[in-house]
Amino acid sequence: MSLSSILLKRSQLQRRIIAAVNVYGTRSFTTTEGHRPTIVHKRSLDILHDPWFNKGTAFSMTERDRLDLRGLLPPNVMSSEQQIERFMADLKRLQLSARDGPSDPNNLAKWRILNRLHDRNETMYYKVLIDNIEEYAPVVYTPTVGLVCQNYSGLFRRPRGMYFSVEDRGEMMSMVYNWPADQVDMIVVTDGSRILGLGDLGVQGIGIAIGKLDLYVAAAGINPQRVLPVMIDVGTNNEKLLKDPLYLGLQEYRLDGEEYLAVIDEFMEAVFTRWPNVIVQFEDFQSKWAFKLLQRYRNDYRMFNDDVQGTAGVALAGLLGAVRAQGRPMIDFPKMKIVVAGAGSAGIGVLNAARKTMARMLGDTEVAFESAKRQFWVVDANGLLTEARDNIDPDARPFARNVKESERQGLREGAKLVEVVQQVKPDVLLGLSAVGGLFSKEVLEALKSSTSTRPAIFPMSNPTKNAECTPEEAFSIVGDSIIFGSGSPFANVDLGNGHIGHCNQANNMFLFPGIGLGTLLSGSRIVSDGMLQAAAECLASYMTEEEVLKGIIYPSISRIRDITKEVAASVIKEAIEEDLAEGYREMDGRELRKLNEEEIKNFVMNNMWIPEYPTLVYKKD
Ligand SMILES: NC(=O)C1=CN([C@@H]2O[C@H](COP(=O)(O)OP(=O)(O)OC[C@H]3O[C@@H](n4cnc5c(N)ncnc54)[C@H](O)[C@@H]3O)[C@@H](O)[C@H]2O)C=CC1
Ligand SMILES: CC(=O)C(=O)O
Ligand SMILES: [Mg+2]
Known part of the structure; x- marks a missing residue:
């Protein structure tokens, strides 16, 4: 679509809004509803990223289906009045000091600034994060990510990741195609039932999946275009959220038993059908389900549970x-x-x-x-x-x-x-x-x-x-x-x-990024006990005798890329030894088996994404 036709469409929309305001006087911008529709030439994330057409959480369910938006927004459809109320509540909250932990009272404000950069320019965002990991890991990850999840309704601006809800039963297999990337390497999924030590935060738990994937990019060099944070909204048992008019998730009690399992089964089948090589990390599921789901899937899918394993x-x-x-x-x-x-x-x-x-x-x-x-x-x-x-x-x-x-x-x-x-x-x-x-x-x-x-x-x-x-x-x-x-x-x-x-x-x-990267590059179809043990042993022997005697038993986070490379290489080595390694891209299983230890580490390093701008050229479809 040409720029002039976009501008024409926008000015038509503007005229219609003005006309609507003229007719209805004080009515808000939703007055275009019920009038002749606006024709858009975009779908999916392109609509959500266009400030003219984006309605955020106010897209109705039929519009979400029509525009391939299903799953790209939290499930609760809001009115424009509710949206404004949510925005204003958050704006007012900024006036209160966002205290989190003894060390830094400004972490939530830093998170907002980083989040805006994340939405504008992913390369720059990850360069800032990688170059200053010691300073900003506590902002995008624990502890601040906990505060972010607790305040997610207010902080939510541009959606990131996918939401699968109870309402999507029977639709997941097609919904996964609403995600724009044809290749996804890493999914971190939560049902929000036990976020850090903060309990059931329902749909707001998506923040933890986003934070973990930030570390996948920063530490393991997984390409940010190939990560997908996922929230499975099966309801919440958090009474406060159930009553909160501004909550973005389903306001019903958590699904349980066979019905719950059926939702997670459907999700797993859908994502592995579209992306057969993806790795799914289960995160912050309440214990009751963490073990059961791990046993249910670990022999058939490339998955692991980060909290358990x-x-x-x-x-x-x-x-x-x-x-x-x-x-x-x-x-x-x-x-x-x-x-x-x-x-x-x-x-x-x-x-x-x-x-x-x-x-x-x-x-x-x-x-x-x-x-x-x-x-x-x-x-x-x-x-x-x-x-x-x-x-x-x-x-x-x-x-x-x-x-x-x-x-x-x-x-x-x-x-x-x-x-x-x-x-x-x-x-x-x-x-x-x-x-x-x-x-x-x-x-x-x-x-x-x-x-x-x-x-x-x-x-x-x-x-x-x-x-x-x-x-x-x-x-x-x-x-x-x-x-x-x-x-x-x-x-x-x-x-x-x-x-x-x-x-x-x-x-x-210190382990999950290397477990994920090692599994990806080994091409193993499962994450075996041996691969996990190799990862742990690698971390245990990473510190020198001198450091350990000084009480330094884990690396500093500033070394997270290096330890992740080592862990990933150990995981690959073990996958080869267990005859699980099928290889990755041009490095097939046979080629992988020929590599010595040093060559495996180089293979890992060469496959880590680094935040550099590529040169872009335009080509018509
Ligand atoms: N450092 C890390 O890498 C990780 C830390 N965690 C943290 O571990 C914590 C627990 O996570 P989960 O095991 O998944 O939670 P959970 O809710 O499944 O388990 C909590 C356990 O603590 C027990 N507990 C509660 N009150 C207690 C008390 N007064 N004295 C002794 N035990 C008590 C409960 O009975 C239960 O067994 C969370 O805060 C989480 O953030 C979890 C995973 C990784
Ligand atoms: C670190 C982590 O995974 C947790 O606290 O749940
Ligand atoms: Mg966790």
Whole structure:
């Protein structure tokens, strides 16, 4: 369509609006409704990106179908009045200070500025992000992404990603074609049911999928044109959102049981039909579904669950780092006593991975596997988990302590965290409970009697406010020699004696980009346990002895591209060893098998997207 005809169409539209205003006096810009339609020569995202034609969330369902917009907007259709109310509420909120975490009160304002750049110029956005990753990862990712999700109704401007809702049942197979890209490498999908430690945020959880994919681009060099954030809106059980007139999602209770599964099945079938080589990362699904969906799909689709599997690998690397930091060999790992607070998708994932690793180190026998579980004490919302507990969650059952053994240790079913720490004197206290401040003064005091020379404290819950303790609390109460790793970033602590207390970031961001990239480039049809184990081992051995002895057990985020390259190469190597590697593009499985370790790393690096402007030329269709 020529520029002059666009301008003509626009001036026609303008005239019609003016005429409508003249006829109806004070009526708003929706007065074109019911009149002769405006002919547009665009569809899909092109309409949403055109300020003249875009109506955002006000596109009716029939218009969405007519214009190939289905799935490109949150499901709740809003009136123009509601849109303005939402905009004004957000504008007013700007006047309140957007405080998030102790370190930076302006993070939400920074997010808005970065988000506007993201909408205008993706290359520049990613260049800014990559070049300043240490400063802006906490803005596009945890902790600020949590605040963004909580305020998403107000922050929503230009849609990003796809929304599949209950209302789309039976339509998903065709809807996926509304997405403009013929190639999609990476999807991050959430149903919004457990966003970080913030609970059920419904459709607003799309922010977490966007934030994770930002790291896929920044860390793994996945081409931003080939990523797709997805929100599956099956309702919400968040009472506040159910009553909020400005909420963008479906205002009904969450679907459950077979009906829920049918929606996720339909989504998986649709995306793998259009993009057979895509990798789907499941993110922030409530535990109840996280494990079930993983078991349901992992043998048939290229998918993994980041909270269960990515977190497990990162925690395992931290646990092994804690052994090394004591100057002990890694093989001492099976002797560690570990208290885990939180038995949800993340906690159970960590427990399973750590137990398996211990068993492998002890000879990989049934007996070793059985005895390894005795190294763990699990405390959830109901206290210490023992076999005396009613209705134990099947995924947690293997870690329930024997009642008699516990009594001998002075512990009973439901014992408080502080009692468990007092009696067990653990080497490691790890939190995945989502309860801010759970590692209270009393708990940390109790940890002073740890039998370890360097107790490790991992308050891994996100965002910052949900961390089980701060580094200041941990170092000041337990002592200068501790190892500290938190899910969200904290600044190092000045210990006041010329020494620095190092704050590691124990976050799955060090693994998921490499797992995704390695799977993509290996061409494996599944993400195997071996590939995940290889990723974790690579991270565990990445730090030098000297760094580890200083308490630095994870890399700085400024090295995230390098660690991601290493992790991806390990994943590819393992896929080759397991005979799963089918290759990527011109590098088919046979060629891939010929590469040595260095060549695999070069192959990975050469396939990482870098933010540079390409030269553009125009060619008529
Ligand atoms: N650092 C990282 O890379 C990651 C951190 N996480 C964080 O882990 C947290 C938990 O995630 P999920 O396991 O998926 O959540 P979840 O809701 O499935 O599990 C939470 C668990 O904590 C327990 N809990 C609640 N109150 C407790 C208390 N007072 N004492 C001890 N345990 C208590 C619950 O019983 C439940 O077992 C979230 O904050 C999330 O942000 C999750 C994945 C990765
Ligand atoms: C980091 C992450 O995946 C979470 O907190 O859920
Ligand atoms: Mg997560």
